[in-house]
Amino acid sequence: MIQAGIIGGAGYTAGELIRILWRHPGLNLNFIYSTSQTGMPVTKIHQDLLGETNLQFSGEINSDIDVVFLCLGHGNSIKFLEENYFSETTKIVDLSTDYRMSDEGHMFVYGLPESKKEQIKKANFIANPGCFATAITLAILPLASEKLLKDDVHINAVTGATGAGTSLSETTHFTWRDNNFSAYKAFEHQHLAEINQSMKNLQPEFSSALNFIPNRGNFSRGIHCTAYTNFSGSLEEAQELYKNYYNDAAFTFVVEEEVHLKQVVNTNKCLIRLQKFGDKLLITSVLDNLLKGASGQAVHNMNLMFGFEEDMGLRLKANYF
Amino acid sequence: MIQAGIIGGAGYTAGELIRILWRHPGLNLNFIYSTSQTGMPVTKIHQDLLGETNLQFSGEINSDIDVVFLCLGHGNSIKFLEENYFSETTKIVDLSTDYRMSDEGHMFVYGLPESKKEQIKKANFIANPGCFATAITLAILPLASEKLLKDDVHINAVTGATGAGTSLSETTHFTWRDNNFSAYKAFEHQHLAEINQSMKNLQPEFSSALNFIPNRGNFSRGIHCTAYTNFSGSLEEAQELYKNYYNDAAFTFVVEEEVHLKQVVNTNKCLIRLQKFGDKLLITSVLDNLLKGASGQAVHNMNLMFGFEEDMGLRLKANYF
Amino acid sequence: MIQAGIIGGAGYTAGELIRILWRHPGLNLNFIYSTSQTGMPVTKIHQDLLGETNLQFSGEINSDIDVVFLCLGHGNSIKFLEENYFSETTKIVDLSTDYRMSDEGHMFVYGLPESKKEQIKKANFIANPGCFATAITLAILPLASEKLLKDDVHINAVTGATGAGTSLSETTHFTWRDNNFSAYKAFEHQHLAEINQSMKNLQPEFSSALNFIPNRGNFSRGIHCTAYTNFSGSLEEAQELYKNYYNDAAFTFVVEEEVHLKQVVNTNKCLIRLQKFGDKLLITSVLDNLLKGASGQAVHNMNLMFGFEEDMGLRLKANYF
Amino acid sequence: MIQAGIIGGAGYTAGELIRILWRHPGLNLNFIYSTSQTGMPVTKIHQDLLGETNLQFSGEINSDIDVVFLCLGHGNSIKFLEENYFSETTKIVDLSTDYRMSDEGHMFVYGLPESKKEQIKKANFIANPGCFATAITLAILPLASEKLLKDDVHINAVTGATGAGTSLSETTHFTWRDNNFSAYKAFEHQHLAEINQSMKNLQPEFSSALNFIPNRGNFSRGIHCTAYTNFSGSLEEAQELYKNYYNDAAFTFVVEEEVHLKQVVNTNKCLIRLQKFGDKLLITSVLDNLLKGASGQAVHNMNLMFGFEEDMGLRLKANYF
Incomplete structure (x- = not known):
């Protein structure tokens, strides 16, 4: 079981990540960091989890973690990574726009599995597409x-x-x-x-x-x-x-x-x-803009990075109606 | 043509009043008072009127008016009438809760035409029902x-x-x-x-x-x-x-x-x-909560007070679909 | 007051025509012809008129009428006009596609008032645009x-x-x-x-x-x-x-x-x-596809043909919310 | 892996059953019987499964099956079971109203796990609640x-x-x-x-x-x-x-x-x-009327009957938005 953390837990994409990772068989949701909701139950915001979990939003970050998902506003991921430290082996999936444009100044791979699967498998840092x-x-x-x-x-x-x-x-x-x-x-x-x-x-x-x-x-x-x-x-x-x-x-x-x-x-x-x-x-x-367009794709990228089956945790039942 | 004013012009009930009174054949919409929107075109907020009117929200109240509709938050009508003066002949229709309970301290008639038509016809002050x-x-x-x-x-x-x-x-x-x-x-x-x-x-x-x-x-x-x-x-x-x-x-x-x-x-x-x-x-x-439940009933009450046909300005086409 | 008839009264466009014409001050709604609903109250289908009218769908056509609106399925207007007779002075507004393409074989004017106002004023037959x-x-x-x-x-x-x-x-x-x-x-x-x-x-x-x-x-x-x-x-x-x-x-x-x-x-x-x-x-x-895109435009065309004010019957209150 | 069949595959409850059972780790979806859709791909009706399965609706029933779900119109389950034969060990979950009222004439248990969990575990026939x-x-x-x-x-x-x-x-x-x-x-x-x-x-x-x-x-x-x-x-x-x-x-x-x-x-x-x-x-x-109110509860009952974990196949991600 790898250990995962989420930074910025109250928004839509964080909510979808929690819904997926909570059931992901290869992973333990180690912490959900939220400055606005510290100490509150996760179900205060993500109310569909009522009855299932007593996870709480945390005010502290565990830097010794296998993977961290950044669910911050656009422009805030760069700032966050400047101010916070993770272990050398921590992989990062950023859901903001901050690292999507290739640049010598960073090592993030654009995480579209359909075009970059092999690069993603070897990557430590993923810029998740819009x-x-x-x-x-x-x-x-x-x-x-x-x-x-x-x-x-x-x-x-x-x-x-x-x-x-x-x-x-x-x-x-x-x-x-x-x-x-x-x-x-x-x-x-x-x-x-x-x-x-x-x-x-x-x-x-x-x-x-x-x-x-x-x-x-x-x-x-x-x-x-x-x-x-x-x-x-x-x-x-x-x-x-x-x-x-x-x-x-x-x-x-x-x-x-x-x-x-x-x-x-x-x-x-x-x-x-x-x-x-x-x-x-x-x-x-x-x-679905929140899944294939955001959090689902982020988990797909993580599955590739850790060698899990590509669809682990992502065999989701459609709402359909 | 009687002269009418609206106090508090940016909310839902004011918008419905404007839509109705703008086409009402017995009435001229003399002013729409809004402290938050003074000087702005009415169409900035009530955008369905684009192309039809260049009315503006006013920062001034014309106190020499035949009828005034109060579209203020609950509790604010009492305060407003304490602080503002209208001519002795000005009739008032209040859409808030402030005067709905009978009380020796005020002379507002509860404006439900189905039960108080004759009283409404003679009234000067109407508390429009919720x-x-x-x-x-x-x-x-x-x-x-x-x-x-x-x-x-x-x-x-x-x-x-x-x-x-x-x-x-x-x-x-x-x-x-x-x-x-x-x-x-x-x-x-x-x-x-x-x-x-x-x-x-x-x-x-x-x-x-x-x-x-x-x-x-x-x-x-x-x-x-x-x-x-x-x-x-x-x-x-x-x-x-x-x-x-x-x-x-x-x-x-x-x-x-x-x-x-x-x-x-x-x-x-x-x-x-x-x-x-x-x-x-x-x-x-x-x-319809905004019409029979608010602004339409307010106009109905006004029609009764001024001796207009009851449905003047209120022969409205349903949306239906 | 001119006399108007509607052919095909149960569909959406007929319903909108009835809602408008019922309140139109220059016109009397003489009949609403429906083979499927003959004898039924109009309110059975157009239920927003409950309480306002006891009009019934008719199984007979009054051919001596000032204007008739055809609300038939596409392809059925041609057939209907081959099989039915109206007086020489009856003006026709067809809401189907049947006469929209210019053709020597018919005298219908394409009823888009923004481009053909003068022709419409003189026309007897209007093909109402899609x-x-x-x-x-x-x-x-x-x-x-x-x-x-x-x-x-x-x-x-x-x-x-x-x-x-x-x-x-x-x-x-x-x-x-x-x-x-x-x-x-x-x-x-x-x-x-x-x-x-x-x-x-x-x-x-x-x-x-x-x-x-x-x-x-x-x-x-x-x-x-x-x-x-x-x-x-x-x-x-x-x-x-x-x-x-x-x-x-x-x-x-x-x-x-x-x-x-x-x-x-x-x-x-x-x-x-x-x-x-x-x-x-x-x-x-x-x-609105049913009004400017269909029945409202049809009434606008009629207003032009009969010299009414262009917006007579069409000063409609938006739903807005 | 137990073998499961669905009778009546084109409706809402059958669709939800297919979505759940398709991913259920303890079960193989052996057949989906539909007289109206025989031979058609399941994705013709349940289009959210496009790309995931090439299952087809079947015109034949495999009577040697571990569990069968009846998704027939109310009144049709009785008729169906009179006319069709299953093996002695086949368990049946009926989603219609037909067997919900206790009666000496049948052996169906009312499948509300909150009140009858122990009976359901031992049952062979379940009447799934409305x-x-x-x-x-x-x-x-x-x-x-x-x-x-x-x-x-x-x-x-x-x-x-x-x-x-x-x-x-x-x-x-x-x-x-x-x-x-x-x-x-x-x-x-x-x-x-x-x-x-x-x-x-x-x-x-x-x-x-x-x-x-x-x-x-x-x-x-x-x-x-x-x-x-x-x-x-x-x-x-x-x-x-x-x-x-x-x-x-x-x-x-x-x-x-x-x-x-x-x-x-x-x-x-x-x-x-x-x-x-x-x-x-x-x-x-x-x-959710289709899950806890129908197909989800049916699977819950099946899990109880076969000794699976109660929530197997039912750890579903909410749509939430």
């Missing part, structure tokens, strides 16, 4: 892997209210969000940088635009993404390319059925569907 | 009018998220409220006092309990209320009693169909259905 | 009017469950639709033909693609549409162009605020917002 | 166990749309159910019989009324139940009684926090909260 970034990157990665991204990609995606974090705001107030829909941060979403980085790693000359319009949906969990671009091959060729590329992926599946959010919510899966219209290849991808 | 109070009182008022409330009444009602006001809170956060349900303030809701007062006005010896469990529903608008008590008559007798009692009501209708929220949301109506099971009479009432 | 077609056409019409559509337009729009009609189906079942999202009919939606026709009327050489991905949202009413294309001018130039073009539009407004569905649901309005990113102009439009 | 029956029975069972049910019990509960089954109907159409609420089958719900039976088993002289009003909520999963009755003891005494009664329950927990649906949806748990107001004890219980 939720939109995961949905979009998985939709176009096989094209980049064959250097087939030759034109602009037109992307429209919608995310649930958990995508906005736990803080109270007008656009997450029930009376605003219920039965509503709106676009935001068009063409300028912060995840575009990491998506572009992934594309250029595989197809260095890629210089087309990723035109991305994110939207706020009136649901709690899930990302639905459509992306289209020119593709000269047939639908069958596209399907062969994608199925080969994701052949050994543990959670990403290319399907021929229509895809929708309920197929993936509360699972760690990403489903991808391909369609061809004239010269255009339309790729639709769906995933 | 939303749950309206739904529950209308459900049992005909029984009290015939002194037939002889046993405990068992009441369960559910309200939408607008019932909790505009302030941000955990239980109005979308990720909490969406697809959720919970009870609160069981047996102790603050509206019980005004309901009891209305019952005792009609049936002075009434001394049974009103057992009331309020609930939070995952919708924005509407109250659905079931109430049952012993009733020795037949269903037909109950229907005759109710239909007679509400015979000249402008907005309250006794129907034989199953009732549900969508029949009344975005209207000023209250629908009431009666059923009999053994000795028990079950009364189901539905209304 | 809901997606209205949202998309209004988003790009000012560009076509100045022959500025020079590149592909990338369009993504989401509609509510009422867009699928009243019939029961898997994708309108609550347990499927609730908290779900999915794309459908990508690049092949039937409304593309009428949108292309409108563009070519204004900009005959237009030959770029309208790439349109429709989506199913988990709400009942509303269409949210984003469209972007290359535009060499500045944001200010685009806003001036749009504001001039819609200067005398009764229901379409160009705004600078973020737009969302709740601003327009249960109104006849269309709000349009412009943003510029690099060379791209992003246009976001929102409307 | 969803409302489970929520209500668990709310008042400890009182009956001490013969403390002395007055009428007033019960109000709300269920999600999955409670109505998969068939398409007006009240499960999205445009009807979304943001709506309604009562149905007041005082006459079919589950009252089995609840009364459970009470009388423990408190034979129980003769008070169970006044039960069921409601339709606008969510997909979950039951929220409030029940109150006179109780002469203190809140502390009630809590001690309940905590003792449920001391060894695997999934039912008495908590002091406010309870709501999201704490239990997609888990097999039932949470119970007690409050005291005057003479009245208010009990609030919440559970």
